[in-house]
Amino acid sequence: MSAELTTIAFDADDTLWHNERFFKLTQARFADLLRDYTEPEALIERLIEAERRNLGHYGFGIKGFVLSMIETAIEVTDERVPASVIAQLIAAGQEMLQHPIELLPHAREAVEAVADTHRVLLITKGDLLDQERKLAQSGLGEMFDGVEIVSHKTRATYDGIFQRHCNGAAHAMMVGNSLRSDVRPAIEAGSWGVHVPHELTWALEHDEPPEDAPRFRQLPDLSGLAELVQALGQSVRPET
Structure with missing residues (x-):
């Protein structure tokens, strides 16, 4: 019984x-910002690898996602990513933290x-x-x-x-x-x-x-x- x-x-x-839709929208924005450095598919693969590596450091959530985007941007640009791109990634994360439910x-x-x-x-x-x-x-x-x-x-x-x-x-x-x-x-x-x-x-x-x-x-x-x-x-x- x-x-x-x-x-x-x-x-x-x-x-x-809803939650993941906001991550997908930010990923698309991320790919657009880095379009001069790498193809979108390759960029997202690198981002997922970074997220997997960083789970033990940052845990789950938007803050860890933003830090993984910044890390990936630094890697794919050989540390030449413009400060303006970093600023836009931070702003995107802040927008995600304010999205309505x-x-x-x-x-x-x-x-x-x-x-x-x-x-x-x-x-x-x-x-x-x-x-x-x-x-x-x-x-x-x-x-x-x-x-x-x-x-x-x-x-x-x-x-x-x-x-x-x-x-x-x-x-x-x-x-x-x-x-x-x-x-x-x-x-x-x-x-x-x-x-x-x-x-x-x-x-x-x-x-x-x-x-x-x-x-x-x-x-x-x-x-x-x-x-x-x-x-x-x-x-x-x-x-x-």
Whole structure:
């Protein structure tokens, strides 16, 4: 007999609201600024390599992205990148940190629906100030029983969060757009993992779906989440 499902956790960026689109727009601007030095495809490959190298130093988020763009610009120009280009990259990052929040379709309805019957958490990674800003602007903040902004999403991360906020990972579900960060490690911790794909998922978040995992599910969008939760067994919200 499966464990009772008491807790639903959501990822934030590109699960509840748009995020990657702003990175793509800035990448296009970056490529235009460096067009005299290298081809756009090669530049973006170098940028992704820099982001991968720098994750351990800067973590996830806009600030690390901007620093990786600056590092890449220095490399591809043999340290001849104009100061004006660096200034424009910094300005682009500042614009990203101020962009308005736009919820994805069905996001509010999905959170509201499961919040009636389950404890609801937000588990997101990235820069603390930026994630707090986005949550405040989203209008969803009061719906969550707990918010966790973490530097990495691993099996240990989910295990610790679900131990703190509910009765363990076996009684929890993680919903997100990233197979690598939201689904696989959550399932490894013992929870359900629900993949809701986004068309612009970051390259470093790509992974193969764990099709053989009994607790893996996939939805085309968040409109089907409440029905899925109900099918897995309705729950009464646990006492806090």
